[in-house]
Amino acid sequence: MHAQPYVGRFAPTPSGHLHFGSLVAALASYLDARHHHGSWLVRVEDLDQPRVVSGATDHILRTLECYGLEWDGDIVYQSQRIELYETVLAQWLANGKAYYCDCSRQQIAAYGGVYPGTCRTRGLTSAADRAVRVRVPNTVMGFVDRLQGPMEQALESEVGDIAVRRRDGVIAYQLAVVADDIHQGVTDVVRGADLLDSTPRQLWLYHLFQQPAPRYLHVPLIMRPDGEKLSKRLGSAPLEPSLAAATLWRALAALRQSPPARLRGAGVRELLAWAVKHWRVESIPPKPHLLESSV
Numbered sequence: 001m002h003a004q005p006y007v008g009r010f011a012p013t014p015s016g017h018l019h020f021g022s023l024v025a026a027l028a029s030y031l032d033a034r035h036h037h038g039s040w041l042v043r044v045e046d047l048d049q050p051r052v053v054s055g056a057t058d059h060i061l062r063t064l065e066c067y068g069l070e071w072d073g074d075i076v077y078q079s080q081r082i083e084l085y086e087t088v089l090a091q092w093l094a095n096g097k098a099y100y101c102d103c104s105r106q107q108i109a110a111y112g113g114v115y116p117g118t119c120r121t122r123g124l125t126s127a128a129d130r131a132v133r134v135r136v137p138n139t140v141m142g143f144v145d146r147l148q149g150p151m152e153q154a155l156e157s158e159v160g161d162i163a164v165r166r167r168d169g170v171i172a173y174q175l176a177v178v179a180d181d182i183h184q185g186v187t188d189v190v191r192g193a194d195l196l197d198s199t200p201r202q203l204w205l206y207h208l209f210q211q212p213a214p215r216y217l218h219v220p221l222i223m224r225p226d227g228e229k230l231s232k233r234l235g236s237a238p239l240e241p242s243l244a245a246a247t248l249w250r251a252l253a254a255l256r257q258s259p260p261a262r263l264r265g266a267g268v269r270e271l272l273a274w275a276v277k278h279w280r281v282e283s284i285p286p287k288p289h290l291l292e293s294s295v
Contacts, residue, residue: 006038008188010064010071011177013045014056017238018063020247021192021222027251027275028219028284029190030069035279041184042071046079047171059238066241067248068268076184078176085171085179089132089164097208098164100124101131108160115160132165134208141200146217147286148193153200162201174198178205186214193218193288217281221288222254244268256283 010026012018018026033040042064046052064071092098101119108115115133124130136159142152153159164175181189196218206213239247248271252259257275266274 004187006033006036006187007041007185008033008038008190009041009043009181009184009186010069011043011045011180011191012060013048013051014053014060015048015051016053016056017059019238020251023067023239023247024222024251024254025190025192025219026064026069027067027248028217028255031257031272031275031279032188032190032217032281034276036188038188039072040069041073041076041186043076043180043184044078045173045176046077047082047173047176049079049170063239063241066268067239067244068272076180078171078180081176081180082171084183085165085176088175088179092134092164092208093132096135098132098134099161100126101133101161101163102127102129102167103131104167111160114158115163117156117161120161128169129167131163131167133161134164134205135161136201136204141203143199143203143213143216145196145199146215146281147284148196148218149286151196151199153197155200155204159201162204164205174201174205178202178209181214182206182209182211188215188217190217190219193221193286219255220285223288245271248272256285258283 008029010029012022012026030040042061044057044060046057061075089098093100099119099122102124103115103118107118119133120135136155138154138156140152140154142150144150155162162172162174164172166172199216199218203213245266245268248268249259249264252271252275257278257280259271259274263271263274
């Protein structure tokens with residue numbers, strides 16, 4: 001299946017502890033990598049320091065270990081890579097691929113959230129409160145997701161020029177995730193379907209880097225009974241290490257992997273060994289998974 005060694009990754013944001021929805025995404029990423037005899041990396045996406053919760057990174061890493069999700073190599077922290085991102089921005093600004101922008105969120109909201117290119121030709125210079133945007137073409141960016149199928153987005157009319165550094169100086173997710181996946185040699189991205197809409201933007205950044213994009217697999221979100229997705233923002237319950245085996249069973253069920261009844265009382269290692277061997281992407285439901293009760 002793979003012309004080059006498979007490299008996957010899980011990239012949590014330490015804005016809170018891991019919850020069940022995070023586990024499902026991490027588990028899918030881990031199983032896909034191990035099923036293809038690949039590497040599985042962990043990257044901590046901690047660029048937005050005001051959102052970082054004290055102790056969350058350590059808790060996330062300990063929880064992954066308790067659930068048997070062991071990673072390869074050293075952990076990468078985005079907060080330690082800012083110089084790299086700034087170098088990329090300087091290059092793009094110098095060659096006209098990017099420009100400074102002082103538009104507020106309120107101004108952009110007036111255009112339905114699609115950036116209208118207001119600052120494209122203004123020739124603004126660097127300032128503390130100015131964002132950096134990458135120019136996008138009047139074209140459609142498309143790809144075929146391994147689960148969701150063909151997806152496409154007209155960048156200019158549906159998104160507008162992409163913010164790669166925010167007005168508060170924080171490097172934007174879109175730039176950091178692409179730069180890091182390239183640096184780490186990631187061949188396959190398995191993540192939650194809430195990031196499906198970001199993928200065409202990231203494909204354009206791969207084009208600017210002149211690097212091939214990875215394969216993508218966006219797994220369904222885990223929804224609360226009230227219809228909201230599980231999230232740190234809504235205070236979804238953190239995972240309990242003492243319930244690791246039982247929770248893994250539930251996560252495999254959410255991914256429709258159907259472990260045999262004889263494994264219901266099995267330990268973490270035995271469950272994961274079975275799941276790696278029998279991993280079936282085609283069994284995953286493309287639609288969100290609704291929990292029967294809040295987790």
